Amino acid sequence: MNDLISPKYQMKLIKEINEAIWREFNSYEQVRYYISKWHEDNYDQNGFNDYYWENFKIVENESKKINLLATLNSMDGTTLLKVAIDLGVDTPDFxxxxxxxxxxxxxxxxxxxxxxxxxxxxxxxxxxxxxxxxxxxxxxxxxxxxxxxxxxxxxxxxxxxxxxxxxxxxxxxxxxxxxxxxxxxxxxxxxxxxxxxxxxxxxxxxxxxxxxxxxxxxxxxxxxxxxxxxxxxxxxxxxxxxxxxxxxxxxxxxxxxxxxxxxx
The missing domain is CATH 1.20.120 (Four Helix Bundle (Hemerythrin (Met), subunit A))
Structure with missing residues (x-):
């Protein structure tokens, strides 16, 4: 599925998702909570995992608040499409x-x-x-x-x-x-x-x-x-x-x- 979504369309989708999220959630905290529900990793708090993996990176700014645009840009096309559908963002090009x-x-x-x-x-x-x-x-x-x-x-x-x-x-x-x-x-x-x-x-x-x-x-x-x-x-x-x-x-x-x- 990810191969079917061109980089150009992903950039367009990122812009629309970014705007939709800020309309839906009115604080950095709520945005962080929402994005975290899409985040997956195999992090081991005991430090025994030598092969760390995550499906995308949650990027923070200097104030430790989520940088939503950078975070969305770290997502693959399939995840972006799922988020768009969840938010009701139309995907007419797809x-x-x-x-x-x-x-x-x-x-x-x-x-x-x-x-x-x-x-x-x-x-x-x-x-x-x-x-x-x-x-x-x-x-x-x-x-x-x-x-x-x-x-x-x-x-x-x-x-x-x-x-x-x-x-x-x-x-x-x-x-x-x-x-x-x-x-x-x-x-x-x-x-x-x-x-x-x-x-x-x-x-x-x-x-x-x-x-x-x-x-x-x-x-x-x-x-x-x-x-x-x-x-x-x-x-x-x-x-x-x-x-x-x-x-x-x-x-x-x-x-x-x-x-x-x-x-x-």
């Missing part, structure tokens, strides 16, 4: 669809947004869990869209992602025989993606329980790949829905009134 997707779903699909946020934060620490949560987030978006009474298909609420994708692709007429072959291919590909995500969640993560010898996704790169795919598919489905079924006037007024009542 996961390009994520910031746009989060902005789109935040106001319209609260449950999906919360689930996706949890998935995003689990990418590095638990790729298997991240994949399962991303699957659930996409399910939530499609279910919410299918609640629209202008859509003929009705669901029971127990449908899996594959079944939901089949329904919404049919509603959008993406596989209609009258469509150009290229459009039908894209529609069929969306169904295949929905099915693949569901199978990964069911068979390659610990959501349904695993036994010794079962394959379990543990490589974070696959979690990044899948979550970026979920964001891309989610963006398309939501965009197509808003174009095909534009918000009615009464919904628009209700939405604006709701925004006016926000406490900020």
């Amino acid at each position: 996961i390009p669809s994520i910031p746009t997707f989060k902005n789109e779903v935040k106001s319209e699909y609260i449950t999906a947004y919360d689930t996706f946020q949890k998935a995003y934060k689990q990418i590095e620490s638990d790729p298997s869990l991240a994949i399962g949560l991303a699957n659930s987030a996409l399910e939530s978006i499609i279910k919410e869209i299918l609640k629209d009474n202008r859509i003929s298909s009705k669901i029971s609420g127990r449908e899996t992602l594959y079944k939901l994708t089949l329904i919404i692709v049919k509603e959008f007429n993406l596989t209609d025989p009258q469509q150009p072959n290229e459009i039908k291919t894209i529609g069929s590909s969306l169904i295949a993606i929905g099915q693949a995500i569901e199978i990964l969640r069911s068979d390659k993560t610990n959501f349904h329980g695993k036994t010794t010898g079962d394959y379990l996704i543990t490589d974070t790169i696959f979690a990044y790949f899948l979550i970026n795919s979920v964001a891309t598919v989610g963006l398309f489905i939501n965009s197509y829905y808003k174009t095909k079924y534009p918000k009615r006037q009464d919904q628009q007024v209700q939405s604006e009134e709701s925004e006016d009542n926000l406490p900020f």
Whole structure:
């Protein structure tokens, strides 16, 4: 993973992480406590360890306070990415669809947004869990869209992602025989993606329980790949829905009134 993050992007990320940490924690002491939770070493207080190791160096200034910028620069790319995700710092150069997707779903699909946020934060620490949560987030978006009474298909609420994708692709007429072959291919590909995500969640993560010898996704790169795919598919489905079924006037007024009542 570290090899995938260029030095130039790491420098950009360091700047944004530095700013995010000082916004989040208002004292040198709190910043030091936070950074220390990411620090790992094999220090032996008895002095018997001849091979000292640490994952990054906590740098101090002349006053013995943490020099955050220098400390962040001593971190490897993978650790920087984990810290960025923990702080909610967007990483558009590494996961390009994520910031746009989060902005789109935040106001319209609260449950999906919360689930996706949890998935995003689990990418590095638990790729298997991240994949399962991303699957659930996409399910939530499609279910919410299918609640629209202008859509003929009705669901029971127990449908899996594959079944939901089949329904919404049919509603959008993406596989209609009258469509150009290229459009039908894209529609069929969306169904295949929905099915693949569901199978990964069911068979390659610990959501349904695993036994010794079962394959379990543990490589974070696959979690990044899948979550970026979920964001891309989610963006398309939501965009197509808003174009095909534009918000009615009464919904628009209700939405604006709701925004006016926000406490900020």
